[in-house]
Amino acid sequence: MHRPAVFLAFLFALAPLAWGQPAAVKDAGKPVPAVFQKYCVECHGHAKAKGHVNLEHLVAQPSVGLHADTWDKVIEMLETAQMPPSDAEELPTDVERKTAAAWVRRA
Numbered sequence: 001m002h003r004p005a006v007f008l009a010f011l012f013a014l015a016p017l018a019w020g021q022p023a024a025v026k027d028a029g030k031p032v033p034a035v036f037q038k039y040c041v042e043c044h045g046h047a048k049a050k051g052h053v054n055l056e057h058l059v060a061q062p063s064v065g066l067h068a069d070t071w072d073k074v075i076e077m078l079e080t081a082q083m084p085p086s087d088a089e090e091l092p093t094d095v096e097r098k099t100a101a102a103w104v105r106r107a
């Protein structure tokens, strides 16, 4: 995490939106790349789930077997740079895309 302060601020901002428990995510034994929280959840979370994709839910229960189709799409979106949409406020770097896609593959 290159910008811990930004990340923390983001987590605190999400807390009232019932981001679930970051601790529980960590307990799953697989560190979740911050990329999803940072770039995706604003459009794909409990509050909004565009395209019926709720990454907040997926990341909290990263059992790929149960959600294989959706995770496949997530990898595709990351690697082909289709998501986030180019008009999103902030776009992930190539490294962030690769980290997130690699995490999904390992999950």
Ligand code: HEC
Pocket (backbone or CB within 6 Å): 035, 036, 039, 040, 041, 042, 043, 044, 050, 051, 053, 070, 073, 074, 077, 078, 083, 084, 085, 087, 088, 092
């Ligand atoms: C600015 C809002 C916005 C952001 C940010 C965003 N998305 Fe999306 N996403 C959408 C919308 C709108 C759709 C549904 C319409 C579409 O498919 O273009 C969608 C659809 C999807 C789908 C389903 C595609 C399909 O073929 O069914 C996936 C998977 C996805 N997004 C993943 C992501 C990931 C991963 C990120 C973060 C790296 C992300 N999105 C960030 C708005 C967003």
